[in-house]
Amino acid sequence: MKYVNLCKNKIPSTISSIREPEAKSPGMFAIVVVLIILGVLGGAFFLFRDKIKASFNPIEVIANVSTASLKETDGRTNILILGSDQRDNGAESGHILTDTILIASISKVDNDVVMISLPRDLWVKDYQSKINAVYQAGEAAQKGGGGPAISKSVENVLGIPLHYYVLVNFDIFDQIINTLGGITVNVDTAFTDYTYPIEGNEAATCGKSAEQANKELETKSDLEVFPCRFITIHFDTGPQKMDAKTALEFARSRHGDNNEGTDFARAKRQQKIIMAVKDAALSTNTLLNVSKLKDLYDAYANNVATNIDLSTVQAFYTLSQQVDLHNMVSVVLDDRGDAETGGLLYSPQDSTLYNNAWVLLPKAGDYSQIHAYVQKYLFGVKSK
Numbered sequence: 001m002k003y004v005n006l007c008k009n010k011i012p013s014t015i016s017s018i019r020e021p022e023a024k025s026p027g028m029f030a031i032v033v034v035l036i037i038l039g040v041l042g043g044a045f046f047l048f049r050d051k052i053k054a055s056f057n058p059i060e061v062i063a064n065v066s067t068a069s070l071k072e073t074d075g076r077t078n079i080l081i082l083g084s085d086q087r088d089n090g091a092e093s094g095h096i097l098t099d100t101i102l103i104a105s106i107s108k109v110d111n112d113v114v115m116i117s118l119p120r121d122l123w124v125k126d127y128q129s130k131i132n133a134v135y136q137a138g139e140a141a142q143k144g145g146g147g148p149a150i151s152k153s154v155e156n157v158l159g160i161p162l163h164y165y166v167l168v169n170f171d172i173f174d175q176i177i178n179t180l181g182g183i184t185v186n187v188d189t190a191f192t193d194y195t196y197p198i199e200g201n202e203a204a205t206c207g208k209s210a211e212q213a214n215k216e217l218e219t220k221s222d223l224e225v226f227p228c229r230f231i232t233i234h235f236d237t238g239p240q241k242m243d244a245k246t247a248l249e250f251a252r253s254r255h256g257d258n259n260e261g262t263d264f265a266r267a268k269r270q271q272k273i274i275m276a277v278k279d280a281a282l283s284t285n286t287l288l289n290v291s292k293l294k295d296l297y298d299a300y301a302n303n304v305a306t307n308i309d310l311s312t313v314q315a316f317y318t319l320s321q322q323v324d325l326h327n328m329v330s331v332v333l334d335d336r337g338d339a340e341t342g343g344l345l346y347s348p349q350d351s352t353l354y355n356n357a358w359v360l361l362p363k364a365g366d367y368s369q370i371h372a373y374v375q376k377y378l379f380g381v382k383s384k
Contacts, residue, residue, distance in 0.1 A: 070315045071163035075109040076378060077319070080151050080165040082135065096139070097132045098150065098167070103158065105378055106319065112327045114377050116158065119334055122345065123359040124153050130359060131157075135167065147307060159371030160378070164308050172303035176277070177244035179295040180286065183276035184241050189265075191256035192234045194223060196249060201229045247273050271328075331377050333370060335360055344369050 070077045083100025103116040120132035127137050131153060138149025147165040155162050177183055205213065206228040216225045223230055233249045242250060251270045255261045260269075286292050337343035345360040362370060 070108075070312065070319060072108060073161050073163070074379075075107055077106045077108065077164070078160055078162050079104045079106070080147075080154055080162045082150065082165065082167045084135075084167055084169050096136050096146070096167075098135045099132050101131065101150075101154070103154065103160075103162070105160070106323060108319070108322070110327075111322050111324050112329070113323060115328065115330045116374060116377075117330070117332045118154065118157065119345070119360055121347075121358060121360045122157065122333075123354055123361055124157075126153065126156075129355075130357065147305065157367050157370060158374050159367065160374060165306060166308065167305040169303040172299050173248065174244035175299040175303070176281075176296065177242075177247060179292060179299060180277070180280040182241050182243050183247060183273070183280050184239055185247070185250065185272050185276045186239045187235050187237050187250075189258055189260055190235060190237045191253070191258045191260035192232065193253040193256040193261075194232045195230045195255045196233045196253055197229055198231055204228050242276075247276075329377060331374070333373075339363075339369070339373075342373065344373060 081100075081102045081104055082098040083102075084096050084098055097120070099120045101118040101120060103118070105114040105116065107113075118131065120130060122131040123129075124131050124134060127134050129137065131150070134150040134153050135146040137146075139146035141149070147167065151162045151165050204226065206226045208216070208225070213225055233253060235250060240246075251266070251273045253260065253269070254266060256265070259265060280286065281296070286296075331342060333342050333344055335343060335345040335347055344363055346363050347358060347360055348354070351357060351359065364370075
């Protein structure tokens with residue numbers, strides 16, 4: 001595949017037809033954390049491989065690491081990053097649903113990163129399902145086939161080649177920060193978020209029928225109608241030591257006061273978390289601690305399925321030294337804005353052709369509009 005260089009809602013009358021909210025996940029910044037750990041492991045293995053190899057066998061292949069190079073097309077390395085949601089209960093028990101789907105496109109020329117987010121509800125014809133079920137379908141067809149299957153689907157949607165894929169169990173985020181002993185973040189602005197969503201309660205009805213909830217929503221806020229969905233979080237200014245739970249709350253908050261409820265403020269907080277993890281991971285306290293490096297490797301090995309082998313880790317380390325994480329652009333494709341801001345999808349009124357599920361389809365009828373939109377961000381003229 002080649003690039004084309006183009007230099008508050010009412011609840012339905014039945015609870016079963018409610019649009020399922022987007023899963024709350026660490027998202028973009030957790031993904032970058034995983035890439036940082038790849039870089040840390042690569043750098044540590046390169047500098048201390050004799051000592052580390054004596055401690056655990058799985059990295060013996062690192063001896064050939066210096067000859068590795070990253071795949072790329074037109075100067076960009078594209079990585080499909082999937083956040084897995086393995087259901088333990090209900091009809092989806094035992095299935096792996098990739099409810100977070102991100103593409104990190106890293107330029108070796110401009111040293112920038114473009115993060116593209118795809119909604120899990122995007123319908124794909126080849127599998128007659130939502131895109132978040134394609135990985136499971138690929139695995140069911142052939143063991144190890146999940147990554148290639150969803151990679152092909154995403155390539156068709158975006159019109160770009162994908163060189164690597166990474167399936168991440170987001171438990172890794174907690175494990176990494178705990179292994180690092182927490183991170184230190186300087187909070188610039190104090191804020192309180194009274195509607196921070198409780199994990200797993202995002203769609204809770206709080207004991208109310210759809211009719212009752214709809215009536216209350218006419219005059220009341222979501223917090224008043226669904227208090228069981230939210231908790232209150234607060235942050236003071238100044239340097240703070242954060243564990244994984246606190247770091248996630250700090251980065252995820254969307255409704256903080258004191259001007260901290262904007263996308264810009266949230267992106268800035270996420271960058272703080274990314275840089276704090278990077279500082280902790282690349283500190284001498286980490287790099288000279290073989291036990292800690294082994295724990296980081298174990299966290300990675302136990303929570304990541306990928307086609308990135310250990311012989312490629314050193315190349316990621318080299319890349320991590322070049323990329324400017326502040327020079328990062330986030331692109332979201334959804335049905336909630338206009339075409340200029342990524343609103344290239346829509347939900348059909350009649351869902352009978354889509355297993356009666358709430359799905360998203362391209363407004364253009366095919367993926368051509370999405371291809372052009374993505375090309376603009378990858379190869380368009382960047383603002384000064």
